[in-house]
Amino acid sequence: METPVTVDDGISNPSTNRPFQDVLATNLSRRKALxxxxxxxxxxxxxxxxxxxxxxxxxxxxxxxxxxxVFHNSLIGFAPCPNPGGPNPTISDDYQYDVxxxxxxxxxxxxxxxxxxRPASEAEALQQIGLGHDGMHFxxxxxxxxxxxxxxxxxxxxxxxxxxxxxxxxxxxVRISQAIHGNAxxxxxxxxxxxxxxxSSYNRRITPNTPVTFDGPVAGHPLLDNPAGxxxxxxxxxxxxxxxPWGTYLTCEENFNGYFGANETFTATERQARxxxxxxxxxYGWHVFDERFDLTNPDYANESNRFGWIVEIDPMSPTSAPxxxxxxxxxKHEGIALTVGRGGRVVGYMGDDERFDYIYKxxxxxxxxxxxxxxxxxxxxxxxxxxRFDDDGTGQWLELTIDNPVLAAEFADQxxxxxxxxxxxxxxxxxxxxxxxxxSVAPNGDVYCTLTNNTRRTEANAANPLAPNxxxxxxxxxxxxxxxGTSFEWDIFLIAQDSHGTEAAYGSPDxxxxxxxxxxxxxxxxxxxxxxxxxxxxxxxxxxxRRIFAGVDGxxxxxxxxxxxxxxxxxxxxxxxxxxxxxxNFPVPGAGGxxxxxxxxxxxxxxxxxxxxx
Numbered sequence: 001m002e003t004p005v006t007v008d009d010g011i012s013n014p015s016t017n018r019p020f021q022d023v024l025a026t027n028l029s030r031r032k033a034l035x036x037x038x039x040x041x042x043x044x045x046x047x048x049x050x051x052x053x054x055x056x057x058x059x060x061x062x063x064x065x066x067x068x069x070v071f072h073n074s075l076i077g078f079a080p081c082p083n084p085g086g087p088n089p090t091i092s093d094d095y096q097y098d099v100x101x102x103x104x105x106x107x108x109x110x111x112x113x114x115x116x117x118r119p120a121s122e123a124e125a126l127q128q129i130g131l132g133h134d135g136m137h138f139x140x141x142x143x144x145x146x147x148x149x150x151x152x153x154x155x156x157x158x159x160x161x162x163x164x165x166x167x168x169x170x171x172x173x174v175r176i177s178q179a180i181h182g183n184a185x186x187x188x189x190x191x192x193x194x195x196x197x198x199x200s201s202y203n204r205r206i207t208p209n210t211p212v213t214f215d216g217p218v219a220g221h222p223l224l225d226n227p228a229g230x231x232x233x234x235x236x237x238x239x240x241x242x243x244x245p246w247g248t249y250l251t252c253e254e255n256f257n258g259y260f261g262a263n264e265t266f267t268a269t270e271r272q273a274r275x276x277x278x279x280x281x282x283x284y285g286w287h288v289f290d291e292r293f294d295l296t297n298p299d300y301a302n303e304s305n306r307f308g309w310i311v312e313i314d315p316m317s318p319t320s321a322p323x324x325x326x327x328x329x330x331x332k333h334e335g336i337a338l339t340v341g342r343g344g345r346v347v348g349y350m351g352d353d354e355r356f357d358y359i360y361k362x363x364x365x366x367x368x369x370x371x372x373x374x375x376x377x378x379x380x381x382x383x384x385x386x387x388r389f390d391d392d393g394t395g396q397w398l399e400l401t402i403d404n405p406v407l408a409a410e411f412a413d414q415x416x417x418x419x420x421x422x423x424x425x426x427x428x429x430x431x432x433x434x435x436x437x438x439x440s441v442a443p444n445g446d447v448y449c450t451l452t453n454n455t456r457r458t459e460a461n462a463a464n465p466l467a468p469n470x471x472x473x474x475x476x477x478x479x480x481x482x483x484x485g486t487s488f489e490w491d492i493f494l495i496a497q498d499s500h501g502t503e504a505a506y507g508s509p510d511x512x513x514x515x516x517x518x519x520x521x522x523x524x525x526x527x528x529x530x531x532x533x534x535x536x537x538x539x540x541x542x543x544x545x546r547r548i549f550a551g552v553d554g555x556x557x558x559x560x561x562x563x564x565x566x567x568x569x570x571x572x573x574x575x576x577x578x579x580x581x582x583x584x585n586f587p588v589p590g591a592g593g594x595x596x597x598x599x600x601x602x603x604x605x606x607x608x609x610x611x612x613x614x
Contacts, residue, residue, distance in 0.1 A: 012276045076519070076544060076546050078095065078614065080504065080547055081546075083534055083547060083550040084531055087577070087590050091548070094606060094608070095549070095606055095607065097549070098602070099600050100602075101150075102587050103129055103157075104116070105197070106128055106129075106197075107127055107128060107184065107205065108200075111128070112124055116596055118162065118164055119176055122175035126207070129152075129154075130157075130179070130181060130183075132180070132575070132599060133152060133155075133573065133600065134153040134238065134558050134572060135238070135251070136151060136572065140564050141187075145565040145568065146563075147190070148187070149187050149188070150561065150601075152186070152572070153183055153238035153239065153240070155181075162180055163176060163177065167283070168284075174285070177284060179207050181207055182206045182207035182234070182236065182238060183238055184203075184205055185202055185204050185205075185313070185315050186200075206313065207234065208234035208235065208236045211231060211233050211321050212234065212322045212323070213232065214324045215379075217414045218415040224306055226299060226302050227299045230292065230303075232306055232324075235322060237258065238253060238254075240511070240558075242336035242338050244338055247314075248315070249312070250312055251313060252335050253308050253332075254333055254353055255282070255353075256304070256332070257281065258282030259281055259284055260293050260304050261284075263294050265296070272295075274422050276332075305330070308330040310325050310328045310333055310348075326415070326418050328348065328360075328362050329350075329400065330418060330420070333352065334352070336350045336439070337439040341484040342483065343484065344369060345378075345382075345483075345484055346364045347361065347362065349439040349441065349449070350362070351433075351437050355435050356432035356433070357422065357436065359449055361384075363385070364379065365381040384400045384401075385397035387430060387431060388428075388431050393491060395487065395489070397485075397486045397488065400417055410423075411424065435452040437452050440520075442514040443514070446477070446540075447479065448476050450472065450509040450510055450511070452525065453471060454470075471526075472508050472509050473492055474492070474509055476490065476491060478490075493540075494545070499529075506536055506547075509522050509523070510524055510556070511535070515562075519537050519538070521535060521613065522535065523559075523560070524557060533556050533557045548604075549604065551573050552597075553576075553584050554580065554584065555575055558574050559571055565611075567605060569603075569604045570601050571601070574599050576598070579596070581593060581595060587600050
């Protein structure tokens with residue numbers, strides 16, 4: 001049985017910064033104020049404008065909620081979805097789903113389809129939807145909700161699943177493996193109630209071999225240069241995502257270290273070890289045949305520095321090169337949530353997905369519209385911060401700047417600070433977190449971040465944890481000065497373990513989106529108390545949480561994109577059955593047949609045509 005690449009199998013943060021568990025233990029009383037409905041404490045914590053979001057109970061008015069108070073109607077009105085587990089998805093009785101663009105689907109209608117098999121060549125794979133469906137965003141065409149461009153990440157695919165063999169045997173094998181990674185841009189249109197691909201010049205694939213450019217403080221720096229003189233190329237392990245106010249897509253490079261290895265004896269430097277670079281990587285074997293990924297090849301000494309960035313893709317400009325924004329720092333980026341702060345500055349919140357790593361914030365140097373009018377990207381220049389959470393429910397954003405003497409004592413310039421942002425954050429005393437993942441900004445200004453867990457999942461399960469935080473939690477904070485300040489107030493929104501024993505039991509929160517009404521959509525990736533990974537919806541006022549959808553055996557539910565009218569939601573299943581046909585043949589119903597399970601996208605709608613989540 002194939003298993004997905006283990007992305008939480010070690011700790012690369014050796015710092016002695018105060019663990020978040022200690023801070024959390026000190027601050028549990030503040031959480032009780034939110035969950036228990038302590039309105040006075042809530043006013044002191046978030047301010048009077050957020051009392052409803054800070055725990056005031058509510059009457060649902062629809063007979064489906066808790067109905068034990070009087071302040072407002074619940075945002076959640078759908079029938080809860082069961083989660084029996086098994087080879088097929090389940091969904092709330094009020095909803096329905098269709099399946100589109102599974103791995104191997106031709107980018108263009110009429111193209112080569114593998115019909116459930118593996119691609120026969122790199123050329124074939126490049127004309128198809130990739131593997132490892134993850135973060136995505138829908139860009140409407142002319143503002144329509146039935147026609148647009150879907151940008152989707154293809155995070156990873158294990159070698160046995162992709163090639164049908166344990167290890168690549170040639171450069172062509174490596175090229176096939178690389179070609180299923182990266183991103184897909186595909187135009188979709190709803191016709192007679194069904195979403196279909198459109199033959200389009202917008203449709204394209206972006207892979208680890210696509211030409212890219214760099215901007216920001218590290219662009220042109222020697223730390224990005226190789227003696228080989230090879231031009232920058234590629235993006236890999238694209239996990240979650242973001243979108244910009246100017247209509248472009250942000251894709252985030254997470255566990256890039258897993259694609260590098262060593263053909264000779266390799267001892268990682270302290271800075272390389274901080275990013276998990278090792279002789280074997282995740283077993284992809286790219287380094288054996290592609291010299292770019294060989295850590296012991298001196299001609300490509302800085303190739304690994306070219307990965308770990310946030311990358312901008314223009315879906316409406318199919319000939320444009322993706323841009324890696326170095327001002328946002330080099331970490332294992334899970335995703336980025338952009339909002340517009342005071343003065344029109346664009347602000348991005350980011351999680352670095354590894355145990356005991358950090359939460360970051362970027363603030364553009366100026367008003368984003370004025371920067372674009374000057375021909376500059378709002379993401380090319382600004383301030384990068386890392387979070388420190390304090391015991392009293394407050395926190396500080398610590399700037400990663402060479403102007404700080406602590407950083408100037410170790411780094412030569414700002415570019416070096418950004419290339420080794422993890423090390424810089426260690427030195428500033430940032431708070432180590434339990435795998436910071438997706439972030440999302442609520443309409444009232446609150447920011448949410450999922451913290452998946454802090455255990456080795458191969459040694460734990462939801463009922464018998466082997467670590468202090470086996471099931472994860474969700475943290476929430478409010479920045480000062482409309483997102484651009486350096487202080488914030490925080491508290492715990494939900495702890496997954498609190499749900500155990502209820503109908504909506506879940507663990508390992510990962511994907512996250514807060515909709516314009518304040519509903520908090522939560523997707524899971526890890527051991528569940530029962531059943532499969534799932535998507536739930538939480539009311540920020542009552543903390544009521546209901547399951548809306550559950551996946552198939554062995555998969556992860558991830559990726560959230562919606563049409564402008566919010567009547568259609570796109571959601572992904574990643575590694576269904578962990579690649580094992582005896583577990584599931586998805587998207588073919590059932591299990592036990594010859595069909596290789598394929599990552600795919602669900603199209604979710606309410607049967608009555610209403611807003612998703614309502």
